[in-house]
Amino acid sequence: MSYEYEAAIVREFNDFFKKGYVYKGKKPVHWCPSCVTALAEAEVEHAEKESPSIFVKFKVKDSKGKIGTDTGKDVYFVIWTTTPWTLPANMALTLHPDFTYCLVKTEDGGLILARDLVETCMDKIGYGEDEYTITEFVWSGDELEGIACSHPWIDRTVETILGGHVTLDQGTGVVNTAPGHGEDDYKVGLKYGLDVYAPVDDRGIFTGDAGPLEGQFVFKANASVIEILKSKKSLLKEEKIVHSYPHCWRCKKPVIFRATEQWFISVEHNNLRKNCLDEINKVKWVPKWGRERIYGMVKNRPDWCISRQRSWGVPITLIECRDCGEIVDDESILDDIAGLVREHGADIWFIREAEDILPEGYRCKKCGGSGFAKEMDILDVWFDSGVSHAAVVERDERFTWPSDLYLEGSDQHRGWFQSSLLASTGTRGRAPYRTVLTHGFVVDGSGKKMSKSLGNVIAPQEIIKGYGAEILRIWVASEDYRDDIRISKEILSRLTEAYRKIRNTCRFLLGNLYDFDNNDYSDKLRDVDRWAMSRMQSLIGRATRAYENYDFHEAFHSIHNFCVVDMSSFYFDVLKDRLYTDRADSTERRASQWVLSEILSALTGLMAPVLSFTAEEVYGYIRSRGAEESDKSGPESVFLSSFPVVREEFIDMELEERWKGLLDLRDEINKALEIKRAEKFIGNSLEARVRLYLPEKYMDLCRSYTDSLPAFFLVSAVEIADTRLTGSYESIKIEGLQVAVERAAGNKCLRCWGWSGSVGSFEDAPDVCEKCYKVIK
Amino acid sequence: MLDFEGRVVVFFKAMADNYKDTLNLPRTDFPMKANLSKREPEILNLWKEKKIYEKLQGRGDSAETYILHDGPPYANGHIHMGHALNKVLKDIIVKYKTMKGFYAPYVPGWDCHGLPIEIQVDKNLGSKKMK
Ligand SMILES: [Zn+2]
Numbered sequence: 025m026s027y028e029y030e031a032a033i034v035r036e037f038n039d040f041f042k043k044g045y046v047y048k049g050k051k052p053v054h055w056c057p058s059c060v061t062a063l064a065e066a067e068v069e070h071a072e073k074e075s076p077s078i079f080v081k082f083k084v085k086d087s088k089g090k091i092g093t094d095t096g097k098d099v100y101f102v103i104w105t106t107t108p109w110t111l112p113a114n115m116a117l118t119l120h121p122d123f124t125y126c127l128v129k130t131e132d133g134g135l136i137l138a139r140d141l142v143e144t145c146m147d148k149i150g151y152g153e154d155e156y157t158i159t160e161f162v163w164s165g166d167e168l169e170g171i172a173c174s175h176p177w178i179d180r181t182v183e184t185i186l187g188g189h190v191t192l193d194q195g196t197g198v199v200n201t202a203p204g205h206g207e208d209d210y211k212v213g214l215k216y217g218l219d220v221y222a223p224v225d226d227r228g229i230f231t232g233d234a235g236p237l238e239g240q241f242v243f244k245a246n247a248s249v250i251e252i253l254k255s256k257k258s259l260l261k262e263e264k265i266v267h268s269y270p271h272c273w274r275c276k277k278p279v280i281f282r283a284t285e286q287w288f289i290s291v292e293h294n295n296l297r298k299n300c301l302d303e304i305n306k307v308k309w310v311p312k313w314g315r316e317r318i319y320g321m322v323k324n325r326p327d328w329c330i331s332r333q334r335s336w337g338v339p340i341t342l343i344e345c346r347d348c349g350e351i352v353d354d355e356s357i358l359d360d361i362a363g364l365v366r367e368h369g370a371d372i373w374f375i376r377e378a379e380d381i382l383p384e385g386y387r388c389k390k391c392g393g394s395g396f397a398k399e400m401d402i403l404d405v406w407f408d409s410g411v412s413h414a415a416v417v418e419r420d421e422r423f424t425w426p427s428d429l430y431l432e433g434s435d436q437h438r439g440w441f442q443s444s445l446l447a448s449t450g451t452r453g454r455a456p457y458r459t460v461l462t463h464g465f466v467v468d469g470s471g472k473k474m475s476k477s478l479g480n481v482i483a484p485q486e487i488i489k490g491y492g493a494e495i496l497r498i499w500v501a502s503e504d505y506r507d508d509i510r511i512s513k514e515i516l517s518r519l520t521e522a523y524r525k526i527r528n529t530c531r532f533l534l535g536n537l538y539d540f541d542n543n544d545y546s547d548k549l550r551d552v553d554r555w556a557m558s559r560m561q562s563l564i565g566r567a568t569r570a571y572e573n574y575d576f577h578e579a580f581h582s583i584h585n586f587c588v589v590d591m592s593s594f595y596f597d598v599l600k601d602r603l604y605t606d607r608a609d610s611t612e613r614r615a616s617q618w619v620l621s622e623i624l625s626a627l628t629g630l631m632a633p634v635l636s637f638t639a640e641e642v643y644g645y646i647r648s649r650g651a652e653e654s655d656k657s658g659p660e661s662v663f664l665s666s667f668p669v670v671r672e673e674f675i676d677m678e679l680e681e682r683w684k685g686l687l688d689l690r691d692e693i694n695k696a697l698e699i700k701r702a703e704k705f706i707g708n709s710l711e712a713r714v715r716l717y718l719p720e721k722y723m724d725l726c727r728s729y730t731d732s733l734p735a736f737f738l739v740s741a742v743e744i745a746d747t748r749l750t751g752s753y754e755s756i757k758i759e760g761l762q763v764a765v766e767r768a769a770g771n772k773c774l775r776c777w778g779w780s781g782s783v784g785s786f787e788d789a790p791d792v793c794e795k796c797y798k799v800i801k
Numbered sequence: 802m803l804d805f806e807g808r809v810v811v812f813f814k815a816m817a818d819n820y821k822d823t824l825n826l827p828r829t830d831f832p833m834k835a836n837l838s839k840r841e842p843e844i845l846n847l848w849k850e851k852k853i854y855e856k857l858q859g860r861g862d863s864a865e866t867y868i869l870h871d872g873p874p875y876a877n878g879h880i881h882m883g884h885a886l887n888k889v890l891k892d893i894i895v896k897y898k899t900m901k902g903f904y905a906p907y908v909p910g911w912d913c914h915g916l917p918i919e920i921q922v923d924k925n926l927g928s929k930k931m932k
């Protein structure tokens with residue numbers, strides 16, 4: 025990290041501090057008593073451990089009228105725990121609001137626990153089936169909130185509270201809650217304002233606050249706790265279990281959860297939470313469910329714990345008076361510290377003494393003391409990354425703030441998107457982004473997560489080497505990245521084939537432009553050319569909308585379809601005769617070349633964001649086409665050219681619609697030709713003439729294109745019959761259409777391969793047709 | 802000669818040679834076979850030589866900006882293909898916006914300012930040198 029970035033982090037932290045968000049509070053963290061350090065989630069390993077498993081009853085002191093008066097003997101809530109040592113810190117009993125609880129009569133009194141767990145628990149505790157009765161006293165959890173119970177041996181009132189984390193997997197449905205010793209306990213405790221109490225020191229030894237347990241190591245104290253419970257007649261059952269338990273990655277010993285002093289940013293101060301929620305509503309989330317996700321998270325999140333007990337990172341740059349604990353808050357000093365970090369890096373904090381950081385002779389403003397201590401915790405790395413909007417975007421004068429887009433995996437609603445939102449809204453009053461886009465995760469061909477052990481990992485380098493970076497790019501663009509996206513050899517082969525089609529389309533276009541004169545033939549177009557131009561505009565429109573909406577798969581598939589369906593299998597087919605056999609400079613040929621050049625340049629632009637390499641390659645050929653180096657036209661890279669725009673004057677939806685009819689007809693005629701080809705009645709389709717009996721709907725359409733029909737259908741002649749045909753192909757798709765395939769009359773022209781009666785009628789060129797004769801003579 | 806769906810090649814092979822010269826058959830050096838893994842580094846070099854990225858960056862003063870702010874490197878989750886997916890998506894967007902006339906620099910969230918410019922170019926235009 026650069027000094028500049030570190031200084032920006034310090035500045036942003038100072039800003040939070042100056043605005044009053046920062047406070048010191050307690051929070052439980054994973055703690056290794058033998059290494060005497062806090063552990064991050066990633067530093068904790070799970071391993072088997074033997075622990076006591078106990079059932080304990082808590083006597084109801086005041087039911088607040090919620091339990092009823094005629095329940096007989098004393099009533100108790102029953103909990104189950106494997107950490108008896110946390111009972112001194114027990115502050116509440118948590119019930120699930122939606123579970124059903126019931127009263128069970130025993131000779132030890134009335135016991136309340138989750139209805140669904142009664143049989144299992146009673147059996148474990150050791151009651152025979154005839155030793156307990158399930159009464160008709162039944163409540164849902166939320167009816168039992170706020171009942172006062174007595175702690176088994178400490179003079180403390182323990183209330184029942186509600187929490188969604190309670191499960192029916194184990195235990196009694198009533199959970200021992202010690203906010204100083206558990207993550208869920210801490211979170212639910214925050215809601216109820218419970219004390220984050222943990223009478224355990226750095227080495228896991230009970231402090232004086234723990235009374236009879238003082239001086240005992242927590243795991244050893246389990247036995248003492250059990251003895252106390254027995255003597256207070258609160259223990260229902262005790263046994264041993266072996267279960268998975270967190271251990272220290274370094275010393276391999278079991279760790280504990282323990283509340284320690286931490287620094288927090290309050291999400292209630294200055295309405296930070298509400299402001300963030302308002303900002304979330306202003307941001308565009310793609311896909312849409314991103315909004316619900318982050319909204320729910322921010323709505324329910326606790327204050328942001330920003331301190332970490334790690335040895336490297338950016339420090340929390342606060343200085344405290346040794347005598348009275350007052351924090352130095354002079355703005356000029358805070359600014360100087362940021363300046364110091366900018367000059368020397370964050371390490372300076374750990375190198376210099378507090379007194380050397382403060383101005384000479386500085387005295388505590390509260391007590392006048394002259395001894396000071398530096399805060400030694402470092403900042404949460406999410407704070408570091410959360411302020412990147414300030415450290416990077418805001419500080420570069422060429423950039424604009426807020427950013428237009430943040431784009432990461434969908435796990436970042438919890439991470440970077442949220443820390444950035446808090447960091448920016450807290451100090452700038454608004455989100456650091458306008459749009460947030462998320463993608464899913466990469467899985468293998470069968471939808472499984474990639475892992476070394478499954479052997480299904482594909483590395484990008486492999487794809488780049490074996491297939492090309494272009495194929496990798498196409499893979500990204502062709503799949504809907506909003507879900508998890510699959511990759512496999514089969515998918516890559518399919519995409520390589522798709523790529524080949526697009527590349528061949530470009531090659532056809534380039535190949536037929538070698539002699540184009542670059543004049544404008546836009547007013548010389550035939551209907552088929554106008555159709556192609558209109559289709560092209562539709563594609564530009566569709567692809568542009570897709571790119572704007574980040575629907576890249578829509579853009580890619582539109583481009584691919586255009587190449588395969590509109591161009592290769594229709595327009596190019598129809599054009600070939602004109603392009604190859606017409607006089608080179610005939611207006612018809614030039615007009616089609618003009619269309620091809622329009623299509624080529626638009627297509628190159630449309631595909632450039634995805635098929636960057638190929639677009640640049642094609643663009644190079646367009647630029648150098650027939651020209652000398654000196655008069656190459658246009659910018660030198662496709663990326664310096666502008667994205668294609670729709671030209672309204674070429675949109676002809678009526679024509680496209682009409683031609684849809686011709687294309688349907690063409691599909692059917694191709695089927696009929698295919699049958700005859702299979703029968704070896706014809707080889708090339710040009711050896712055929714077709715006779716059509718048309719349904720009413722197609723009659724006018726075909727009549728208006730009589731001259732062009734042979735070219736559309738790639739046959740030598742087309743005849744429209746007035747009466748129904750016999751022995752012909754009957755279309756299923758187009759009701760009433762009949763297609764009769766016959767051998768074309770006349771002879772084959774050796775120049776254009778068409779069949780014509782005119783072949784043989786020219787003495788100086790006996791093997792060409794009349795049309796070709798005119799071209800060559 | 803083109804082998805468009807195989808048909809054209811067959812067509813013209815069979816053509817009487819004396820008429821071949823009278824036809825306007827397609828002509829181009831644009832290779833049919835992509836040979837991507839060989840060609841891509843050449844194109845990357847071309848971008849580098851022509852300083853395309855710098856030229857796009859030079860738009861800063863006049864054009865409207867589009868800022869895609871890159872996230873910090875994560876310790877988990879984004880390895881291998883996930884990383885590639887993320888970077889390519891960003892690259893597609895930046896290229897599209899650039900061609901739409903925006904000044905669209907790729908803004909790394911971490912202080913990667915020390916990176917040599919060619920890596921930036923690759924990152925921006927090629928997505929080739931992915932870690
Ligand atoms: Zn340890």
Ligand SMILES: [Zn+2]
Pocket residue numbers: 345346347348349350388389390391392393
């Ligand atoms: Zn003081």
Ligand SMILES: [Zn+2]
Pocket residue numbers: 773774775776777778792793794795796797
């Ligand atoms: Zn002919």
